Amino acid sequence: MLPGRFHRALWLWPALATLLVTGVQLDRAPLWRDELATWSAASRPLGDLLRLIGTIDAVNGPYYLLMRGWLAVAGDSVIALRLPSALAMAGAAALTTVLGARVVGRRAGLLGGLLFAVLPSTSRYGQEARPYALVTLLAVLATLLLCRALDRSRWARWLGYAVAVAGVGLANLFAVSLVVGHAFAALGDRRAGVRVRWAVAVGGAVLVLVPLAVLGRSQQGRQLDWVGRPGPAALLGLPGSVVQAGMVGGLLVGLAAVGVATRGRRGVLLGLTVLLPALLLFGAGQVTPLFVPRYLLFVVPFGALLAAATLAPLRPAAALAIVLVAGLLGVPEQAALRRTHESPRSAPVDYPAATRIIAAHRQPGDGIVYLPRDGWAFLDLATAYYLRADRPRDVLLAEDQVRRADFWATECAEPAACLATVDRLWLLAWGEHPDPLAQLPESRAAPLHARFHPTRTWTVPGLTVTLLSRPPPAR
Template identity: 80%
Template sequence: MRLDHAPLWRDELATWSAASRPLGDLFRLVGTIDAVSGPYYLLMHGWIAVAGDSVVALRLPSALAMAGAAALTTLLGARLFGRRAGLLAGLLFAVLPSTSRYGQEARPYALVTLLAVLATLLLCRAVDRPASPRWAGYAAAVAGLGLANLFAVSLVVGHALAVLLARRDRVRLPWLVAVAVAGLVLAPLAVLGRSQQGRQLDWVGRPGVGDLLGLPGSVVQAGVVGGLLVGLAAVAVATRGRRGVLVGLTVLLPALLLFAAGQFTPLFVPRYLLFVVPFGCLLAAATLAPLRLAAALAIVLLTALLGVPEQAAVRRTHEWPRTAPVDYPAAVRIIAAHQRPGDGIVYVPRNGWAFLDLATAYYLRTDRPRDVLLVQDQVGRADFWATECSEPERCLATADRLWLLRWGAHADPLAHLPETRADPLRTRYRLDTTWTVPGLTVALLTHPPAAR
């Protein structure tokens, strides 16, 4: 999967920043922002202590989770639609661009996908042969699912329909108890997460009908592949009886809930629905299973081939669109190669989601240029953002040579800066050298000769 080929992107830098903090500082952070990701950060904190924080180490848990999700998808498919369908479902899931994309990202989505399939498999076992340990396992899986991503608990709506249609009174009450126990575990996280939602998801807009129709392609990371899966899944819903309908609702209901919720609150983020992809693969495989094996495998191969362009793209960058990569490592290498002792650095922007300072801290661990505008760092603020000097002109005067790391490509790195930054930079420094790398501009500023 070439785990370390694509640079860490902004969300992964947030994971590293949170998970690499001491436990006390990590708990302070999630009390301020991103509480819903707190359990994942805690898991990654322990993982980093054992495996380190290289790009491969940070992404390896997601790769393992995706492999586990593919295996469990095969088992669940065999249980619901037969062994051949299970095998085809696992293969389909494995070749999707989204499986590669989120299987090589240091974020919780692969873990959510694994837990969604696990919870469904455990529910099937508990419904077939009810027993307290099985319901306890199901409750734990649902709680884990919510701890990894609260919205993924919407999967339980599909489970509820399956339990109601099972026509077995002895499974309904244990199911309700299991869900209630999981709900009690998740309630504090939900309350805290709701209080932070406006700040954390302020970049999310209200979805339209086009966003809903484009969900398959957005979630699978390739429009044509998403369309093919939807077509195959629709056939299974129409031809595979009650099980086909129930699995179809497990895919459809969370999507509709996300769209409906997005009309009232910032929540519509397509990757939140990654956990339904294995169930779409189950339905597609149920359509393919009656075909001759060679024909079915040919369609799986076609699915893989249709996704090749996106498979290549996700290995270059995790940014969107893929045509706009951001090469943090290249920018940091330039600074490392040309810096001198005593150099300072300024980041533009500092208060958005670019995380230029986190990228520099990650890729240039020691001997970084001094952050001349820094007043309080992210750890001190219990945040992902730092506090900068309120008098930039005074703070900038402490460095003879100054690096400017700026988001985007700029022929003039000082153009269109906020006046509080541009005026002292132009007054005290002259532009010495400019480099551009994908998505970023690096500039070296020095004092003009007369000022030396």
């Protein structure tokens, strides 16, 4: 009886393993900048969220809408923000096992699901309040639905596939490149009806995504202005970047290459599902700012299945030992990502520590200023999240993020007048500086120097906190 239940519930074990691994210290690493953007967007009233999507980050708009509904039910603690990603990764592991059982055999499916569970990338993005885990889940689901539609080409099955592909694109537009790999399976089918139905399904999904793609393209220059053009080294380092550990990425690629070579047509098709999106991302990155390795996270389950196809002919103990070795090789990165989500891991940014200092020494009537206010540091969002209503008054604020319908605030044009309203002032600065006032632009530094002097400075990883006060009146 037990073996039969185990046989039917094969997908359960990788799902539980993934949930266990991603759940360990789920809330230990501070929210990082992208997660603060998720919180800022998803916590806004619906009308304000829709205005934000029309201004910037439209490509993540569907995810923000989903998270808005989730936060209304679960709250906005760090665990609540990250739990959907952990659950999505567990679901991706389960579906990877099911897909593997169908395509490369039950043993390979189980090994692929377990291998996926122990990869550092699974924990990294399973512990992040961003859409990448959801994209991975939907990509595996779409591929599984494609296999079912190819087995029995009924319109209902193709409709399910089309919905899944549209879901992939709504979660991450670039991930629609998955269908390029799917094309070789569908168009290689000798049945003309299959090719037509696949084209109709993909075409329908693309039509759904066109408005989002047009809006996202208009915002690309502002949203991805930090992305550079990739060189050959970036392409060679892509496995390690995506998997989040160079040695683990190299092992996965080596095993997957053997799987492609030994599993015939199915191995080649799985390999194309991994290789073609990677080449497309690299090629597109030569002409437009798009090369962000985490955009390729959705191909990792297919690489894990190819690697598992190599391991499946081995004795079970030997195969599981190699999966364990892959997990052990990733232990240093697993530990590091639980300390910080910043890159490199050696440069953490400890927003909670900085805000605890402010909370411990704050007095009624205190003000606060931020350095920098523009860019992607999101110091004001971090203060708003960790201190809530107890944060000092933002004395230079002229127009906040909600009114601007983006993630940044506008500061007052006359800083001297705005600073005159407080006697004690906090300066929260990006980076660790012995003299943070020296980092301020002259338009902000001059009125600060004229009215305040530093009372005390603290440094925490990645941030500097300075308390300034008015000098006592001359006698």
